[in-house]
Amino acid sequence: MDKHMKLLRSLDKARGGARVTEKEWDQKILPRTLKEVAKEHGLLGSCDPENPVNSDPQLADAFFKAGWDAAVRLGFFCPDTESVIRVEEDELARELERVPSNFPLGQGPEQVRVPARRPSDGVQPIYCSPLSIQMDEELYVPLVQGILSSRLVDMQEGPSIDTVMGSPLLAHTPYETFGGIYEAHLRKEAQWRAGRVGIGNSLVASSSTHFGFLAAFNLFEQPQLCLCLNPASLKVNYTTFHKAFVTNELGGYVRSESPTMVGGYTGGAETTAIGSIATDLLQFPITGAALPGSPSYEILYAGNCGRKGLWAQSIATQAVTRNTSMPLMKTINQVSGPFTEMFFLETIAGMTAASASGQAFTISPRSAGGSVKNHLTPLECWYNAAVFKGAAGMSLEDANTVCKEVLPRFEGQLFDPPKGRSFRELYDIRALTPDAEYLEMYLKMREYAEGLGIPMPGDGVFC
Amino acid sequence: MDDILAKISEAVYEGEEEEVVRLVSQALEQGTDPQTIIQEGGVPALSRLGEDFNNEEVFLPELMLGGDCMKALVGLVSPHLGSDQGAYKGKVVIGTAQGDLHDIGKSLVATQLSIHGYEVIDLGTDVPTNVFLDRAEEEGADIIAVSSLLTTAQYYMGDLIGRLNSEGRRNRFRVVVGGGPVGPDYAREVGADGYARTAHLAVKMLDQVMQNEPGTALVIEA
Numbered sequence: 238m239d240k241h242m243k244l245l246r247s248l249d250k251a252r253g254g255a256r257v258t259e260k261e262w263d264q265k266i267l268p269r270t271l272k273e274v275a276k277e278h279g280l281l282g283s284c285d286p287e288n289p290v291n292s293d294p295q296l297a298d299a300f301f302k303a304g305w306d307a308a309v310r311l312g313f314f315c316p317d318t319e320s321v322i323r324v325e326e327d328e329l330a331r332e333l334e335r336v337p338s339n340f341p342l343g344q345g346p347e348q349v350r351v352p353a354r355r356p357s358d359g360v361q362p363i364y365c366s367p368l369s370i371q372m373d374e375e376l377y378v379p380l381v382q383g384i385l386s387s388r389l390v391d392m393q394e395g396p397s398i399d400t401v402m403g404s405p406l407l408a409h410t411p412y413e414t415f416g417g418i419y420e421a422h423l424r425k426e427a428q429w430r431a432g433r434v435g436i437g438n439s440l441v442a443s444s445s446t447h448f449g450f451l452a453a454f455n456l457f458e459q460p461q462l463c464l465c466l467n468p469a470s471l472k473v474n475y476t477t478f479h480k481a482f483v484t485n486e487l488g489g490y491v492r493s494e495s496p497t498m499v500g501g502y503t504g505g506a507e508t509t510a511i512g513s514i515a516t517d518l519l520q521f522p523i524t525g526a527a528l529p530g531s532p533s534y535e536i537l538y539a540g541n542c543g544r545k546g547l548w549a550q551s552i553a554t555q556a557v558t559r560n561t562s563m564p565l566m567k568t569i570n571q572v573s574g575p576f577t578e579m580f581f582l583e584t585i586a587g588m589t590a591a592s593a594s595g596q597a598f599t600i601s602p603r604s605a606g607g608s609v610k611n612h613l614t615p616l617e618c619w620y621n622a623a624v625f626k627g628a629a630g631m632s633l634e635d636a637n638t639v640c641k642e643v644l645p646r647f648e649g650q651l652f653d654p655p656k657g658r659s660f661r662e663l664y665d666i667r668a669l670t671p672d673a674e675y676l677e678m679y680l681k682m683r684e685y686a687e688g689l690g691i692p693m694p695g696d697g698v699f700c
Numbered sequence: 701m702d703d704i705l706a707k708i709s710e711a712v713y714e715g716e717e718e719e720v721v722r723l724v725s726q727a728l729e730q731g732t733d734p735q736t737i738i739q740e741g742g743v744p745a746l747s748r749l750g751e752d753f754n755n756e757e758v759f760l761p762e763l764m765l766g767g768d769c770m771k772a773l774v775g776l777v778s779p780h781l782g783s784d785q786g787a788y789k790g791k792v793v794i795g796t797a798q799g800d801l802h803d804i805g806k807s808l809v810a811t812q813l814s815i816h817g818y819e820v821i822d823l824g825t826d827v828p829t830n831v832f833l834d835r836a837e838e839e840g841a842d843i844i845a846v847s848s849l850l851t852t853a854q855y856y857m858g859d860l861i862g863r864l865n866s867e868g869r870r871n872r873f874r875v876v877v878g879g880g881p882v883g884p885d886y887a888r889e890v891g892a893d894g895y896a897r898t899a900h901l902a903v904k905m906l907d908q909v910m911q912n913e914p915g916t917a918l919v920i921e922a
């Protein structure tokens with residue numbers, strides 16, 4: 238009941254707040270407040286693209302303070318009511334004391350606990366896979382079976398489908414209702430085939446709106462993770478509240494994600510990091526999310542394995558993980574696709590920075606930016622998991638060195654990345670074996686990562 | 701006179717709409733040629749904004765405010781233009797397809813188009829097909845621009861063109877499409893008039909699309 242009451246209070250605040258148009262919020266209130274806060278804390282100009290992973294704890298703490306101030310001054314904008322949900326400073330402090338520092342997902346021997354981590358923490362983070370990349374519906378089961386056949390993967394979120402038994406899965410319609418149910422059955426089949434019954438899920442991947450969620454979240458024994466994606470940082474919408482009430486009642490946990498973009502509404506790298514911190518601090522007080530995550534992309538290429546994306550995301554992660562005890566998630570967003578060397582290099586940079594900065598959980602890969610259909614195979618997932626887990630315990634200085642080593646090898650291609658090849662082109666789908674050349678590239682790039690000082694755990698299938 | 705044009709340019713760059721309105725009115729009173737106000741007051745500011753955005757010196761909010769200032773500027777001068785001198789290259793109704801909340805790419809396209817001389821009506825996100833059609837008709841638009849980052853919302857692009865065809869209205873509007881999963885093949889499959897991969901290329905594409913009759917050819921900028 239406690240959790241429901243919190244949501245009710247937030248809804249009341251959204252209804253009672255003064256009216257602010259979304260345009261005013263996006264173009265004036267948000268960017269100007271962030272800039273003001275950054276100036277007051279002397280943080281403008283602190284982004285150092287030459288050192289994409291910050292290793293100065295004082296700077297991370299200064300960002301935390303700025304993020305805190307921004308959270309108190311801004312609150313979350315609710316587009317459905319066009320008003321702001323504010324959280325007073327003492328309420329924020331009280332709420333952050335109450336965030337669970339770990340929580341369980343899944344059942345039986347497959348159950349995992351998501352742990353809060355700190356920078357350079359030796360505790361292994363949780364790896365969930367893949368993101369909601371679109372696949373032909375007939376590929377869903379073999380792909381997921383393949384991905385889950387490695388124990389490096391702790392949980393499942395995507396992929397997603399865009400047809401249901403041949404009919405288009407139209408967004409924001411009851412096609413999604415059936416899409417949610419249909420995906421749930423495919424998921425169970427794939428998990429059974431992979432011998433992973435009971436594995437935790439982040440749900441529902443194939444539905445962009447609340448239709449599919451309502452149909453399918455309760456088809457899984459709890460606790461599961463509810464996937465809430467808000468329109469942007471420092472915003473929350475009715476769909477998230479709707480999902481959160483249902484999740485609370487069923488005994489699941491909310492993961493609430495709201496991205497920031499370097500170059501977008503939050504401005505440059507420093508103000509974007511502050512916006513992400515503020516968003517992550519407000520998630521639990523407003524939506525009760527046990528797993529907040531405000532990733533930072535660079536607007537010019539919609540990924541975050543370049544210097545400013547890495548810098549903004551890693552400093553925001555360090556700020557929160559050093560100063561609170563909540564588990565934090567963020568996504569690492571590659572733009573290149575399967576069977577390209579660039580994909581592995583982007584992964585090394587993104588996952589090393591994330592793990593060393595204290596991230597507790599991630600969901601990946603975003604192969605080919607996530608927007609090219611069927612461009613996803615198990616090998617990218619396992620590689621991401623191995624780097625994310627392997628880099629646990631690494632110092633921030635070493636993580637920075639690794640990023641500096643790999644960045645020059647791919648950053649020139651971020652704006653026009655190679656999209657790679659599809660699952661059908663790279664795998665024998667019946668036997669679930671990769672093309673020999675791709676397997677060789679994967680194994681070679683694992684060795685390369687080891688050479689950089691990342692002890693890569695084996696995938697249990699090929700190594 | 702050059703001084704006032706420079707001031708207009710600065711005010712557009714800074715996104716100060718009230719100042720733009722004041723200065724443009726003043727320039728018109730002084731008898732400044734309306735085309736000159738657009739070309740030497742507004743356009744240089746927007747080019748600078750565009751460049752600075754790509755160099756990460758200004759960000760999306762500044763870009764959008766600049767676009768709004770340009771809208772205000774053109775609104776003020778257009779009654780003073782000769783009848784053969786349209787202030788705009790065309791009128792665009794833009795939005796994201798139903799069910800799709802991804803607005804960043806769409807807003808960038810809308811801003812780039814308004815910066816580059818199009819009159820843009822932004823319908824926002826999650827726009828049902830019928831709303832696109834009704835608003836385009838009401839506004840007397842030349843172009844319907846649909847953005848979708850979701851494969852599951854992309855279907856509505858085909859629905860929209862299908863509806864125009866079945867209602868015998870395909871020759872009324874040029875329909876252009878874009879967004880992550882949308883590519884040239886899809887644009888061809890649904891019979892669109894234009895596709896562009898980025899906001900920057902969208903301007904180039906639309907300039908060409910405006911030369912064609914609706915539904916007669918596909919322009920691709922990929």
Ligand code: B12
Pocket residue numbers: 368369370371397441442443444445446464466467468469494495496534536538539540570603606607608609799800801802803804805806808809845846847848849850851852876877878879880881895896897898899900902
């Ligand atoms: C940010 C983001 C979000 C944010 C959106 C924030 C916002 N306010 O826009 C949030 C978190 C809310 C979100 C939610 C979801 N997302 Co999302 N999201 C993204 C992400 C990471 C970046 C998109 C972006 O803003 N790019 C930056 C802009 C500048 O680029 P752009 O949009 O591509 O636009 C450029 C061009 O495409 C072009 N363009 C765009 N529109 C138009 C229109 C015309 C006419 C023209 C000519 C050109 C053009 O010009 C633009 C500028 O150059 C992408 C992955 C990616 N890397 O692209 C996934 C992605 C688009 N999302 C995806 C998914 C699946 C979802 C969800 C369904 C997840 C879920 N299971 O719930 C929900 C859907 C919510 C909804 N109802 O819409 C998938 C889509 C897959 C697919 N093929 O359908 C992607 C590709 C991620 C993935 N698979 O890994 N998402």
